[in-house]
Amino acid sequence: MNRRKKQPKKELPRERVALITGITGQDGSYLAEFLLKKGYRVYGLMRRSSSFNTGRINHLYQDPHDLDPRLELVYGDLNDASSLNKILRSIQPDEIYNLGAQSHVRVSFDIPEYTAEITGVGTLRLLEAIRDSGIQPKFYQASSSEMFGKVQAIPQNETTPFYPRSPYGVAKVYSYWITVNYRESYNMFACNGILFNHESPRRGETFVSRKITKAAARIKLGIQQELFLGNLEARRDWGFAGDYVEAMWLMLQQDKPNDYVIATGRQYSIKDLLAIAFGEVGLDWNDYVRIDPRYYRPAEVDLLVGDSSKAYSQFGWKPRMSFQELIRMMVQADLTEETQRLYGTGYVMSEDENLSMYGQDKLVEVVDAGLRNSF
Numbered sequence: 462m463n464r465r466k467k468q469p470k471k472e473l474p475r476e477r478v479a480l481i482t483g484i485t486g487q488d489g490s491y492l493a494e495f496l497l498k499k500g501y502r503v504y505g506l507m508r509r510s511s512s513f514n515t516g517r518i519n520h521l522y523q524d525p526h527d528l529d530p531r532l533e534l535v536y537g538d539l540n541d542a543s544s545l546n547k548i549l550r551s552i553q554p555d556e557i558y559n560l561g562a563q564s565h566v567r568v569s570f571d572i573p574e575y576t577a578e579i580t581g582v583g584t585l586r587l588l589e590a591i592r593d594s595g596i597q598p599k600f601y602q603a604s605s606s607e608m609f610g611k612v613q614a615i616p617q618n619e620t621t622p623f624y625p626r627s628p629y630g631v632a633k634v635y636s637y638w639i640t641v642n643y644r645e646s647y648n649m650f651a652c653n654g655i656l657f658n659h660e661s662p663r664r665g666e667t668f669v670s671r672k673i674t675k676a677a678a679r680i681k682l683g684i685q686q687e688l689f690l691g692n693l694e695a696r697r698d699w700g701f702a703g704d705y706v707e708a709m710w711l712m713l714q715q716d717k718p719n720d721y722v723i724a725t726g727r728q729y730s731i732k733d734l735l736a737i738a739f740g741e742v743g744l745d746w747n748d749y750v751r752i753d754p755r756y757y758r759p760a761e762v763d764l765l766v767g768d769s770s771k772a773y774s775q776f777g778w779k780p781r782m783s784f785q786e787l788i789r790m791m792v793q794a795d796l797t798e799e800t801q802r803l804y805g806t807g808y809v810m811s812e813d814e815n816l817s818m819y820g821q822d823k824l825v826e827v828v829d830a831g832l833r834n835s836f
């Protein structure tokens with residue numbers, strides 16, 4: 462009898478599971494998109510809020526009643542170790558991206574203790590939860606160029622000493638070193654991505670890039686008259702958030718864990734940003750910008766510019782979008798958003814339309830206008 466040999470069962474490759482803290486933030490939303498496209502099952506840790514905080518990921522949302530939702534949101538908080546423990550035990554992620562933070566530098570001077578608690582000790586809680594749960598995920602820590610602060614070398618790379626200039630920067634230095642320490646002490650696959658400023662149309666509205674692009678759009682539409690800013694001399698290395706989340710993922714795909722600077726290598730001042738943003742809507746920023754010392758910081762970071770050649774040589778990462786393209790894209794997105802706010806969705810602005818005709822009577826339809834000039 463011709464008996465068939467019993468074949469060993471083929472193991473299906475286990476789908477990859479990622480957990481993102483800070484999924485409702487700018488980077489979290491781009492990273493979730495990126496990982497879903499790669500076929501990951503994505504869990505997002507979200508903190509409880511009395512108002513909706515999912516605006517940046519609503520387009521990715523899947524009803525949990527769907528047959529096989531690829532994206533699931535779970536309640537938790539970086540301030541609450543028991544929630545982190547519980548989530549890790551039940552999800553058992555292969556990769557963890559720790560993007561959650563109180564991320565505003567100016568605000569960190571107002572709430573330094575809370576910033577240390579979330580942006581600093583929150584990372585320790587997550588690393589300890591990994592140890593407690595007994596799983597061995599790869600771990601990404603969202604480190605920041607703010608750690609270089611009063612820069613000790615130009616440009617800054619992975620060997621440049623840190624000199625943070627804010628409670629936020631100090632908290633990030635703690636998170637950086639605790640990540641290195643857990644890698645060396647417990648053999649964890651843990652990486653620091655030292656990312657320089659990165660922006661997008663989803664950037665929080667009180668960071669300088671978005672504050673400016675939003676104001677340029679609103680002034681063009683006649684619903685804002687002036688823009689109050691702080692230090693216009695500061696220089697930053699600004700890239701596109703969509704390019705930067707790919708670097709986060711690439712770091713976790715290497716054979717060995719390591720730390721990498723991610724930057725464009727180009728620096729611009731706030732004045733350069735103003736010129737591009739207002740130029741995009743045919744205005745001169747000098748006519749609208751006023752200085753308000755309340756936006757000065759007790760200690761400023763004057764200049765940041767990064768050297769990301771290690772990331773390029775290790776895994777070929779380089780930025781795709783230029784600073785000029787980025788700022789123009791943000792202005793166009795804000796023009797669309799503000800116009801839709803005024804006239805409802807479906808409105809398309811024609812090129813030769815006289816935008817200055819939109820008057821003050823429309824202002825009442827714009828809700829949270831007061832927030833635009835905060836911070």
Ligand code: NAP
Nearest residue numbers: 483485486487488538539560561562564603605656658659
């Ligand atoms: P973001 O837009 O401010 O997002 C921060 C995220 O953290 C939000 O989802 C926020 O939730 C969440 N969060 C805040 N407190 C939390 C808590 N107690 N528990 C759990 N989650 C909490 O920041 P981002 O620009 O996307 O940046 C992502 C990460 O990269 C941050 O760690 C930031 O410090 C770091 N980083 C950013 C840049 C940059 O230029 N964007 C550069 C270097 C490093 P809510 O939505 O509820 O507020």
Ligand code: F7E
Nearest residue numbers: 564566605606607657658667668669690691692695756836
């Ligand atoms: O300020 C100056 C301000 O708040 C940039 C965070 O994502 O990147 C970000 O931190 C510069 C500073 O970003 C205003 O003084 C002038 O010199 O947009 P920002 P940031 O402080 O660089 C790093 C890498 C992070 O890690 C952080 O999480 O702009 N500036 N006038 C102003 N800044 C603000 N916000 N508002 C003003 O009116």
